[in-house]
Amino acid sequence: MAKTNKNQDTEGQILNAAESVFQKKGMDGARMQEIADEAGINKAMLHYYYRSKQLLFEAVFSNAFSLLAPQLNKILNDDSSIEDKVKNFTHNYITFISKHPYLPNFIIQELNRNPKFFEKIQQNAAFPTLEKFKNQVNEEVEKGILKPIDGEQLFVNIISLNIFPFVATPLIKGFLKIDDKAFKKMMEERKVSVSEFIINSIKK
Amino acid sequence: MAKTNKNQDTEGQILNAAESVFQKKGMDGARMQEIADEAGINKAMLHYYYRSKQLLFEAVFSNAFSLLAPQLNKILNDDSSIEDKVKNFTHNYITFISKHPYLPNFIIQELNRNPKFFEKIQQNAAFPTLEKFKNQVNEEVEKGILKPIDGEQLFVNIISLNIFPFVATPLIKGFLKIDDKAFKKMMEERKVSVSEFIINSIKK
DNA sequence: TTATGGTTTAACCATTTGGTTAACAAAGAT
């Protein structure tokens, strides 16, 4: 930064505030004034640093996505067996999301609003790819380690089981008639029960 | 209706247009003018029939929810075995949602925005409850038909596997690098593969 | 025919909202 930086990182404060507001209310529901208030600064500063609501939003979105991507890379591109991958991913992912509960819904929602964001993000270096995972599933099926299953379907199943409860939290709380504490307990149990559920289904 | 009803159901046209716009853009993103345009009528009519954006939205939301609820009742409150329930629900649900792809995301999104909507809806008569399903799972586990599993966890797994791909369609298309046609084909396959996946996991 | 009352429209209104501007403050740089 060639900037004089008289302040103590106003730019960062803005990004934090924007993250909080955008993730809770989405692009359409978020208000620039609310972000400014939460950052404790003048609204004009938002435009000084980020030009427009759109650009500020994109900064937040990229940031959020680059938090999630490495999590996926774990299951897609390390060298352990499918069984270990499922166990590790499920445990790590649920732990991670419990700390960032707004993240998955935010990304899914905004991707629905504008599917072209995906391409924008995809150019990122560490972008996860499915090839290795699919090959590995095929191998383990051939070796007789796994029952016959399509790698893509398995991938969709894994992320569905892990992510959905965090995306649909109010729905699940409602149907199960449980409060926040019980929900957290249930997610804690899922760190194990989900991987058991998957392994049970695919292991020969 | 004590109304003269000179028109051919303007009220219905409004509701249809509102459904389409709200489900695509959400409460915050939807514009009253856009709804009026899509209905082919004057904006003032929206207020004439529904008073406010909020009330129009609630009409759409209730409507949407009462489409989904009976689908869930099928798995929760009929008399077939768990295995048959899983098979039927998976097949029926994916078939149903393929015809209303915006529905699950709309409901989940707006429930996230305002969790109190759940209570509002819950007073509905045909509201599904989990008790019977949980008892049935316990029974079949005791009888040795199913491996030990918690009914609530199983329920969450079932709806996760069925609903998530429709909520996160752009994400899945992106990771799998597939177009709309391939996505539809994949969902078609899931009508069978998801229930196999679940049954494999829980059946003794 | 003409009153009546629900229905429909164009024009209007107040507020909200993203964004701009001009003036000012705080650091360097010269």
Next chain:
DNA sequence: ATCTTTGTTAACCAAATGGTTAAACCATAA
């Protein structure tokens, strides 16, 4: 010291938006 660049603010602006109003429309009953 003063000049220049960067950071910050209050006041302002134009457009968009949800909502209102008053007049017109039109089917029907008296």
